[in-house]
């Protein structure tokens with residue numbers, strides 16, 4: 021299959037954002053994924069979220085690995101540069117891109133095979149470097165593109181389409197990310213746009229490493245009744261720990277807070293994350309509490325979703341390295357090359 | 372052949388004993404007396420307790436390659452006494468610590484014993500200090516044996532210890548102990564000794580890795596990612612340390628970012644991501660790292676992303692001889708990755724070229740939009756070479772390649788990322804974030820058409836591959852031209868070499884000339900080969916290809932890529948991991964000649 025351009029149809033009634041753009045301006049090429057694939061729903065949520073928070077499309081860089089999920093960046097924000105790299109190595113490419121220009125927004129898109137199998141090492145190290153990016157895992161528990169083999173996130177005993185149960189324990193990317201020091205960790209479901217959209221917005225505004233692990237059923241290979249990554253199962257066992265609302269800086273209205281249930285978290289850039297806690301025991305600013313919430317749900321066969329963990333002390337690799345606030349890729353050569361007169365002293369040292 | 376300002380001294384020590392700094396002080400002192408030197412560090416893949424050798428050749432004639440045969444062995448390691456004794460040339464000298472006297476079973480050399488340990492035990496109480504200063508005692512003794520200028524030695528020691536009197540004092544005391552003992556007990560100076568000379572005047576003594584690291588700073592590299600591996604580590608360390616001196620603003624902001632990655636796959640991923648995003652980016656590694664990087668190198672080739680990879684080669688296969696030198700990654704670099712992949716290679720011959728070719732490498736990477744591999748080796752990278760001082764021309768302009776900015780995009784009609792507008796095979800690229808609605812494209816390793824759109828159309832795929840092949844033809848006109856050295860008018864024999872083989876080959880040519888044999892030399896400096904390479908082969912009846920690997924890899928590349936007939940190319944191969952010597956080249960060339968003559972008939 022080759023590239024399919026999407027016909028541009030402009031509806032005069034489409035809502036425009038602060039840049040005068042509509043959702044259509046955040047779309048990409050026509051998706052070539054299977055009809056009903058969870059990945060397309062995540063793409064749709066990304067399009068709406070980016071539009072609604074007024075991101076200039078061309079100031080986004082989309083980077084992915086290999087897989088059905090990693091193809092998704094072609095299907096949103098065509099005015100943004102994209103980079104479909106190699107299998108499991110999106111984090112390193114994103115690290116380099118971010119080092120070169122810290123002013124863009126980096127959306128990393130990956131699959132569960134891409135991240136939890138071949139790319140587990142790169143994932144872990146991007147987390148611990150606190151790379152400022154949104155890392156989206158379109159998690160279907162299988163390798164879609166190579167026809168449905170189990171991936172490392174597939175639950176133990178969850179059967180394949182042909183019925184063979186998975187003999188291995190899953191890697192829980194959210195638990196792993198929390199343990200490794202990610203600043204923002206959320207889990208959601210491709211079928212729950214109302215939950216997913218504000219999480220995407222908040223993750224983009226978070227200055228640091230933000231993981232969105234989105235369960236995204238593979239309708240072709242892993243969506244049968246017994247699969248724990250299918251629509252039916254996740255709809256029935258989804259346990260939202262909280263509801264998140266994202267309020268950008270300029271729209272902020274200080275609403276009355278219902279004590280004990282709603283909490284505002286002010287992000288680095290002035291916007292607000294409004295958290296409506298559904299589970300009073302879960303404190304998203306406490307890593308242990310977050311891990312317990314995930315594990316206790318998993319023990320009951322449930323999937324904890326929502327904002328699982330948030331470190332309000334946002335940290336970023338550039339701060340650690342002490343790099344200049346200006347993008348390195350825009351630095352004039354005259355500032356980078358020390359010039360001939362500096363050489364005299366250097367040569368003298370070797371004399 | 373040995374004599375005044377013409378000798379080899381070898382220090383046999385134990386690694387981790389502090390001898391490295393004493394040995395380099397010795398080399399630097401001879402160098403500062405104006406005598407051309409080359410220093411080779413022959414070290415183990417180990418941190419402490421194993422044998423290590425440091426070999427210093429002085430050559431007033433200016434030969435800076437390694438020379439076989441040791442004139443003076445400073446045998447400080449009992450573990451290696453036997454082989455150290457064997458390495459001394461007949462008529463040579465062996466100096467050792469005679470605190471435990473022994474009989475040396477050779478009558479044809481002179482043994483010089485000094486009870487160093489005993490003397491040191493009397494002088495210093497602290498064992499650590501005793502250990503370190505012991506090294507300076509033998510340096511002192513050797514300096515008298517070789518009539519080395521004390522003032523120069525003191526100057527070097529003072530520089531080494533940053534002028535700190537507290538350190539200089541004890542070191543000079545140790546030197547004096549050695550000097551006094553030698554003056555009293557030995558026939559000083561030895562027939563091999565030093566005198567002031569001018570051959571090294573105005574030169575610098577530097578390793579290739581320091582030079583390449585500095586070169587990357589001058590080339591404007593801002594992003595570096597790496598994973599530690601001998602012998603490339605010191606290149607990145609040099610880059611970072613020069614950056615900390617030269618690339619930090621008054622407010623303390625760094626105009627560079629160095630990431631020690633989790634492995635080489637990540638290191639090259641970072642470099643490619645940064646190159647894609649418009650920064651000059653590089654990584655440095657050695658053979659095992661190149662193997663790990665090959666998938667990404669293929670992506671860089673096909674998606675056309677600039678970056679520079681320094682491969683400081685060591686002895687393979689596998690972990691091989693990690694602390695010895697070889698030129699055995701030529702084919703692995705030229706064709707790194709699956710599919711129809713080829714890479715642009717540069718071959719610096721010494722630290723001077725490591726510096727100057729760095730800027731060339733980054734220019735070429737951006738001009739050609741492809742990974743450029745600088746193929747150095749352990750000998751160049753980690754040993755101290757005497758070269759001309761680094762030079763930089765402030766009028767030099769950088770070639771940032773075909774990048775369209777927002778204005779150019781507004782003017783451009785029909786931008787296509789992979790369209791060959793100029794007929795040189797090199798398309799135009801854009802950087803992320805440049806223009807609100809023009810110039811965005813999708814970079815991918817899957818097949819794409821001229822507008823960067825995914826395709827499974829075989830004709831389009833073949834067309835794109837042909838265009839990249841055209842780009843490679845352009846590359847052949849842009850890489851540094853080969854160096855050609857005439858062996859005298861009408862020489863029928865040619866010799867091709869590259870990289871660290873240069874000094875040994877030049878010296879061998881000189882020796883062969885005295886044997887009455889004239890050979891022209893061509894030193895390859897870049898790949899794809901320029902026309903001069905095939906022309907050189909055509910102009911000679913037979914061509915010896917000197918290289919430091921078993922399988923004659925450069926010869927294969929010449930056959931494959933320069934269309935030279937296999938029969939014409941006679942391999943001369945050294946692959947024992949030691950820097951090449953002129954004697955080796957001469958001997959093997961002479962040996963290869965008669966058979967070659969038969970083959971040519």
Ligand SMILES: Cc1ncc(C[n+]2csc(CCOP(=O)(O)OP(=O)(O)O)c2C)c(N)n1
Nearest residue numbers: 087088089107131132133134162163164165
């Ligand atoms: C080095 C390498 N090994 C194997 C493959 C084959 N491969 C392509 S996609 C894929 C798995 C993708 O799984 P996942 O990341 O979960 O993406 P999904 O298709 O499920 O969205 C594999 C193994 C490859 N492209 N590269």
Ligand code: SF4
Nearest residue numbers: 054057088164238239
């Ligand atoms: S195979 Fe599965 S993951 Fe891939 S596009 Fe189809 S439904 Fe989606």
Ligand SMILES: [Mg+2]
Nearest residue numbers: 131132133162
């Ligand atoms: Mg998957």
